[in-house]
Amino acid sequence: xxxxxxxxxxxxxxxxxxxxxxxxxxxxxxxxxxxxxxxxxxxxxxxxxxxxxxxxxxxxxxxxxxxxxxxxxxxxxxxxxxxxxxxxxxxxxxxxxxxxxxxxxxxxxxxxxxxxxxxxxxxxxxxxxxxxxxxxxxxxxxxxxxxxxxxxxxxxxxxxxxxxxxxxxxxxxxxxxxxxxxxxxxxxxxxxxxxxxxxxxxxxxxxxxxxxxxxxxxxxxxxxxxxxxxxxxxxxxxxxxxxxxxxxxxxxxxxxxxxxxxxxxxxxxxxxxxxxxxxxxxxxxxxxxxxxxxxxxxxxxxxxxxxxxxxxxxxxxxxxxxxxxxxxxxxxxxxxxxxxxxxxxxxxxxxxxxxxxxxxxxxxxxxxxxxxxxxxxxxxxxxxxxxxxxxxxxxxxxxxxxxxxxxxxxxxxxxxxxxxxxx
Amino acid sequence: xxxxxxxxxxxxxxxxxxxxxxxxxxxxxxxxxxxxxxxxxxxxxxxxxxxxxxxxxxxxxxxxxxxxxxxxxxxxxxxxxxxxxxxxxxxxxxxxxxxxxxxxxxxxxxxxxxxxxxxxxxxxxxxxxxxxxxxxxxxxxxxxxxxxxxxxxxxxxxxxxxxxxxxxxxxxxxxxxxxxxxxxxxxxxxxxxxxxxxxxxxxxxxxxxxxxxxxxxxxxxxxxxxxxxxxxxxxxxxxxxxxxxxxxxxxxxxxxxxxxxxxxxxxxxxxxxxxxxxxxxxxxxxxxxxxxxxxxxxxxxxxxxxxxxxxxxxxxxxxxxxxxxxxxxxxxxxxxxxxxxxxxxxxxxxxxxxxxxxxxxxxxxxxxxxxxxxxxxxxxxxxxxxxxxxxxxxxxxxxxxxxxxxxxxxxxxxxxxxxxx
Numbered sequence: 107x108x109x110x111x112x113x114x115x116x117x118x119x120x121x122x123x124x125x126x127x128x129x130x131x132x133x134x135x136x137x138x139x140x141x142x143x144x145x146x147x148x149x150x151x152x153x154x155x156x157x158x159x160x161x162x163x164x165x166x167x168x169x170x171x172x173x174x175x176x177x178x179x180x181x182x183x184x185x186x187x188x189x190x191x192x193x194x195x196x197x198x199x200x201x202x203x204x205x206x207x208x209x210x211x212x213x214x215x216x217x218x219x220x221x222x223x224x225x226x227x228x229x230x231x232x233x234x235x236x237x238x239x240x241x242x243x244x245x246x247x248x249x250x251x252x253x254x255x256x257x258x259x260x261x262x263x264x265x266x267x268x269x270x271x272x273x274x275x276x277x278x279x280x281x282x283x284x285x286x287x288x289x290x291x292x293x294x295x296x297x298x299x300x301x302x303x304x305x306x307x308x309x310x311x312x313x314x315x316x317x318x319x320x321x322x323x324x325x326x327x328x329x330x331x332x333x334x335x336x337x338x339x340x341x342x343x344x345x346x347x348x349x350x351x352x353x354x355x356x357x358x359x360x361x362x363x364x365x366x367x368x369x370x371x372x373x374x375x376x377x378x379x380x381x382x383x384x385x386x387x388x389x390x391x392x393x394x395x396x397x398x399x400x401x402x403x404x405x406x407x408x409x410x411x412x413x414x415x416x417x418x419x420x421x422x423x424x425x426x427x428x429x430x431x432x433x434x435x436x437x438x439x440x441x442x443x444x445x446x447x448x449x450x451x452x453x454x455x456x457x458x459x460x461x462x463x464x465x466x467x468x469x470x471x472x473x474x475x476x477x478x479x480x481x482x483x484x485x486x487x488x489x490x491x492x493x494x495x496x497x498x499x500x501x502x503x504x505x506x507x508x509x510x511x512x513x514x515x516x517x518x519x520x521x522x523x524x525x526x527x528x529x
Numbered sequence: 530x531x532x533x534x535x536x537x538x539x540x541x542x543x544x545x546x547x548x549x550x551x552x553x554x555x556x557x558x559x560x561x562x563x564x565x566x567x568x569x570x571x572x573x574x575x576x577x578x579x580x581x582x583x584x585x586x587x588x589x590x591x592x593x594x595x596x597x598x599x600x601x602x603x604x605x606x607x608x609x610x611x612x613x614x615x616x617x618x619x620x621x622x623x624x625x626x627x628x629x630x631x632x633x634x635x636x637x638x639x640x641x642x643x644x645x646x647x648x649x650x651x652x653x654x655x656x657x658x659x660x661x662x663x664x665x666x667x668x669x670x671x672x673x674x675x676x677x678x679x680x681x682x683x684x685x686x687x688x689x690x691x692x693x694x695x696x697x698x699x700x701x702x703x704x705x706x707x708x709x710x711x712x713x714x715x716x717x718x719x720x721x722x723x724x725x726x727x728x729x730x731x732x733x734x735x736x737x738x739x740x741x742x743x744x745x746x747x748x749x750x751x752x753x754x755x756x757x758x759x760x761x762x763x764x765x766x767x768x769x770x771x772x773x774x775x776x777x778x779x780x781x782x783x784x785x786x787x788x789x790x791x792x793x794x795x796x797x798x799x800x801x802x803x804x805x806x807x808x809x810x811x812x813x814x815x816x817x818x819x820x821x822x823x824x825x826x827x828x829x830x831x832x833x834x835x836x837x838x839x840x841x842x843x844x845x846x847x848x849x850x851x852x853x854x855x856x857x858x859x860x861x862x863x864x865x866x867x868x869x870x871x872x873x874x875x876x877x878x879x880x881x882x883x884x885x886x887x888x889x890x891x892x893x894x895x896x897x898x899x900x901x902x903x904x905x906x907x908x909x910x911x912x913x914x915x916x917x918x919x920x921x922x923x924x925x926x927x928x929x930x931x932x933x934x935x936x937x938x939x940x941x942x943x944x945x946x947x948x949x950x
Contacts, residue, residue, distance in 0.1 A: 126559050127894045169817040173880045176887040204890045205883075238826060245832045245853075249781040254675050354779035354949045357671040390613035399605075402664025405672060423672055455613045462616025462634055468561045469896065524671070 107468075109478065112318070116325035117304035120478050121314045127471050128204060130310030132214075132317075133196040134221065135479070136302035140191045140271050143285075145184075146243065146278035147294045148193045150286055152182040153239035155195075158225040158232055165238075171216065176205045178213050180220060186276050187483060188414040193298070195221050201311065210312055214320060222324045224295070230288035240286065247280050254355050258519035262361035262419070265347055266515040272415035299325075305482060309471045348516045355521040358426035362436060363419040364514040366411070369507070375486060376495045377503045378411040378418075381511075383456035384448055384504070385409045385439060386420060390455060392439045392448070393420070401435060403428050414484065418511050426520045433516060443508040446501060453501060460496050464489050535916040537893055541903065542737050546748050549725025549755045553907075554740055555732040555899050563638050563733035564896045567630040567645055568904055570728075571721035573699030574625045577761035580716050584761060587717060588708045589694075590666070590701015593623040595652075595714050597662050599630065602653045608644075617641050623699055625840070627908055633897075635734060639743055642731075646747045652718045654711035666706050673700065677784050677946045678836075680776060684944040685788035685849050686840065688771040692763045693842055696770075724748060725755040730903045732896040765844055767792050769942040777949045782832060786851030787864060790940040794844050796932055801909040802920075804841050806929045807848065807936075809881055810871040811837050815850060818877075821867055825852075830860050841909075857945055865941075871933040878926045885921045 107126070112119040138144075162168045172178050178199040185192055197217040202209035225232040251257045264273045306321065308314065369378075386393035386409030393407040407422035424432050442448065467473040467489065480486040487495065531542050542554040573593060577586050599621070600608045612619035617634025630649050632641055673679045683698050690696035700706075731740060769790050796803050815822055815835040825831045831852040839848040850868065854860040873881075892898045906913050914920055 128890050129894060164823060166818055166820065166823045170880070173818065173884050177884045200887050200890055205887065234827060241829055242833055245782065252677075252780045356674040357668065388613070389609035389619070394609075398665055399661075402661050403668075405665055405669040423668060425668070425671075451614075455616075458616035458636070459613060460616075462636060465635070466562045466633070471894070521671075521675070 107474070114322075114325070117306055117321065118482070119314070119318060119321070120305065120307045120482065122307070122309040122474060122478060123311065123314075124309060124471075124474075125311040127310060129198045129200050129471070130210070130308070130312050131196065131198045131471050131475060132217065133194055133307045133475060133479075135305045135307070136193040136298055137190050137305065137483075138193075138298070138302045140186060140189050140274070142274060142279075143282050144294070145186075145191065145274070145276070146282040146286060147291060148184050148191055148298075149243055149278050150239055150283075150291055151295055151298065152184050152193055153242055154231055154236055154291065155220050155224055156180070156182050157235035157239055159219040160223040160225055161219060163225050163232065164235070168220075175213050175216060176200050176209065178216065180217055182220075184276065186271060186274060189271055190483075193302075211316070214317060218320060218324065222299075226292060229292055231292055233288065236288045236291070240283070243278070243283060244280065247277050247283060250275065250277055251353075254353060254357070254359055254519060254521075257353070258359035258361060258421075258517065261349070261351060261519065262363065262421075262515065262517040263417075265349055265517055266363050266417055267365060267415060268342065270415065272412065272417060305479070307475050307478060309475050343514045346514055346516065350518045350520055352520045352522050354523050355519075356523050357423050358429065358521045358524070359421070359423050359519045360429060360432060361419065361421050361517040362433065362513050362515065363417055364512045366416050366418050366507070366510050368510065369416065372495065372498075373503070373507050373510075374411075374413055374416070376492075377499050377507045378413070379460055380453065380456045380496065380499045381443065381504050381507055382409045382411055382418075383459055384452045385443055387456065387459065392442070393422075393436065396439055397422060397432055397435050401431070403432050403435070407432075407436070418513075420513075425524060426518065427524075429518055437513070440508075440511065440513065443511075444505065446505045446508075448501075448504075450501065453499070453504065457496050457499065461493050464493055464496075532913075532915050534913075536918045537890065539893065539899065541913060541915075542741070544741060544745075546724065546745060548748055548751065548753055549723070550744075550748055551728035551907075552741065552744050553728065553730045553903050553913075554735060554737050555730070555896075555903065556735050556737050557733055557896055557899070560733045560896050561635060562633055562896060563635050563731065563735055564633045564900050565631060565642055565645060565731045566729065566900055566904060567649055568728050568730065568907075569628045569630075569649075569722055570626070570726045570908070571628055571717070572624050572626040573697070573701075574694040575717075575721065575760055576694055578720055579759035580720055585716065587713045588701065589697045589705040590699070591705075591709055591713055591717055592628055592721075593700050594662065594666060594706065594709050595717055596621045596623045596628050596630075597666060598654055598659065598714060599649055599652065601658055602648065602651060608648050611644055611648075612641065615641060625695055625699055627904075629904070638735070639739070642740070642743055643747060646744065649722070650751065652715065652722075654714045656711055659709065659711045659714065663706055663709070666700065667703055670700050670703060670706065673698075675778075677778050677780055680778065681784060681786040681851060681944045681946060682838065682849060684774050684776065685786050685942060686847060688774055688942040688944070689769045689788045689790045689847050691766055691768070691770045693765045693845075694763070695840055695842060695847075720756070720758060723756050723758070724751070724753055726758060728907060730900050730907075732900040732903075765842065767845070767937070767940050769940050771942060773943050773945075775945045775947055778946050779949045780946065781948065782853050782855065783857050783945060783947050784851065784853045785857055785861065785943060785945040786849045787861065787868075787941055787943045788847050788849045789868065789938055790942070791846045791848065791936050791938065792844060793846055793936075795935065799910065800841070800843070802924075803932065804839070804846055806873070806924075806933065807846060807871065808837070808839065810873050810933055811848060811850065813873060813877050813881075814867060814871070815864070821863075825860065825863060830854060830856055830863070835864070861943065868938055870938070871936060872930045873926060873933070875926060878924075882921055882924070886918060889917045889921070 615637040
């Protein structure tokens with residue numbers, strides 16, 4: 107496996123050469139500073155560009171062509187990474203030696219057409235495809251609260267980190283969607299192509315020079331400076347905030363957490379993952395053992411750290427009548443972590459688990475691509491250095507970060523249906 | 530025995546041990562990792578069987594309950610603790626037809642494999658630890674209840690089947706889970722966890738000879754006799770148990786599923802392949818390449834795509850077709866009108882052949898996919914297809930259409946999830 111980065115004025119091309127996998131995968135990321143009102147525009151582009159191209163003017167025809175190209179996978183999506191919104195387009199297609207000659211070229215052209223040759227007439231998106239995409243996004247925003255897990259997570263983030271990018275709803279808001287028209291979306295599309303930071307990640311065994319030539323046709327020269335993805339946090343709570351909402355569901359979802367201040371990079375990316383592996387990382391963790399196995403109060407109880415937004419999260423699905431008991435048990439475990447009440451064997455296990463995870467990434471092309479993406483966007487170390495640094499984490503480090511973790515927010519999405527007989 | 534999957538160049542080494550256990554090894558030196566699965570041909574459907582000469586019935590959900598309990602031994606929750614020491618991921622899952630115990634990880638592989646073979650053969654059930662597990666499983670069960678798609682599927686199966694145990698969810702019900710005792714668990718364990726009812730599949734960076742030796746050495750030490758397993762047979766009728774049901778949930782738009790109960794007893798060839806042909810025909814009718822889906826979506830009758838899924842028994846397939854909709858009546862009417870017959874045209878058929886070929890090669894990129902492919906083939910056909918490309922190319926469209934056209938699509942049940950009042 108060999109990684110090369112080619113920095114062009116218009117885009118960065120990250121090429122991970124390997125002949126290990128039968129498929130080639132490409133991800134094109136358009137990255138722009140987060141602007142809440144523009145979220146729906148970016149989500150609309152993610153949908154509308156998948157609905158039609160100049161050559162294939164409906165999703166149906168595109169899907170048929172995907173099958174003709176030996177089940178080429180094409181998709182898109184948006185996500186919020188700290189202070190940025192990233193609109194991604196990705197593809198995966200099987201190497202032509204298993205199918206037919208010229209398939210690589212055809213697949214590349216087909217994929218790039220989604221992004222660069224949309225179905226535009228008179229400087230507007232096609233009416234039918236625009237309406238289908240807008241309706242889909244409208245429905246997605248409307249039914250955001252249908253999924254209890256998603257709703258509880260969002261409500262918790264609003265409480266724990268109000269008015270920060272971490273509390274933004276990634277699907278967008280209806281009031282913003284109402285302002286999107288066929289023509290202003292096309293204006294935004296042109297803006298995005300010409301102004302966003304563009305990173306192209308490729309993993310596989312293809313002729314990258316040919317790809318570069320194709321890409322150069324589409325991107326004009328430009329030069330943009332990048333800012334940090336990390337969110338600056340500030341203290342906005344002096345006492346514990348607790349909130350409970352009710353929804354007509356069977357199971358209640360508990361979230362506890364808080365922002366963590368004054369972290370070094372080592373603490374953020376190395377000590378906290380080890381801390382959370384011990385506390386709530388999996389079936390060998392303290393929370394699993396105490397809340398689930400010893401007290402039978404849940405199916406899962408986990409903890410994790412949101413590195414970019416500096417938020418520690420603990421979550422579990424429970425029967426609401428047991429909420430106080432679960433919160434008490436979690437607090438006991440948090441206290442034990444602060445007091446260093448865990449063994450060297452616990453630390454060793456956590457380090458081995460994180461190391462094994464990194465080693466296993468080599469088998470997954472998507473994980474390899476994600477690692478290089480984090481390297482680019484978050485300046486996270488690559489595998490070997492990460493393994494080395496995980497092995498440097500000590501008990502003192504863990505106790506020190508444990509003392510920085512203060513639970514300032516407890517949220518419960520209470521299920522009101524629990525006692526109804528619906529067996 | 531070493532056999533190679535043609536075109537893919539994938540080698541599979543297999544052996545049946547003297548106690549009847551089957552072992553399949555798929556070495557892949559390109560991989561870093563190793564994935565091991567221990568599969569018991571016992572799942573959620575096996576609730577009626579012969580035990581000590583008598584046909585008995587055990588509570589629903591017991592196979593899944595048993596899977597949970599195998600992770601506990603005399604020293605407590607030691608299994609997860611053991612695997613975490615080497616950074617391996619251990620887990621298990623239960624379906625209607627099988628229970629799988631698994632781990633993935635390269636460190637200490639030999640020791641980890643030994644441990645897998647040992648812990649699954651040492652059940653330790655006490656009144657206390659059985660009671661404790663009930664709270665955990667009931668929370669798992671409650672989690673599924675808040676998912677509208679799971680609820681639709683669950684109701685469709687419950688109402689489609691009259692006698693067949695697929696009527697009930699693998700996890701059981703709150704009441705059945707509460708009624709499980711340690712005696713029930715031992716009865717199931719002693720009946721089904723017999724080496725002749727078990728197969729192991731290991732894929733990844735392994736040494737074939739060493740791996741066979743570890744398993745053989747371990748299994749030869751055990752003195753277990755092959756036992757015949759007698760399961761109850763169910764004579765399932767073609768009619769559904771109940772034709773319609775509505776439930777309420779806290780959702781924005783209604784969703785529905787129509788389950789077609791299709792008798793396939795007359796189909797003379799491989800029923801698993803026939804299931805794939807039926808699903809293909811349904812995808813061509815309702816999937817994203819169909820004019821039908823395009824029209825309903827453009828007219829905003831459905832919110833996004835039409836979904837379809839299914840289950841197979843020896844005599845019937847249940848195919849559930851549904852969508853999230855703004856107009857249940859209209860969407861239902863249109864799907865029913867469309868689902869009066871099934872067939873595949875030549876152009877679509879040729880395209881789908883390409884798709885099947887591509888997905889066959891895709892397996893090579895993942896040790897998990899290789900492992901699952903072998904498990905699925907052993908569970909559905911009891912043998913591995915060593916020339917899948919030839920199988921795909923030998924499909925005869927005329928023959929497929931002949932049997933598709935004979936299917937009786939008149940037995941249906943429908944479940945609608947409406948917004949809470």
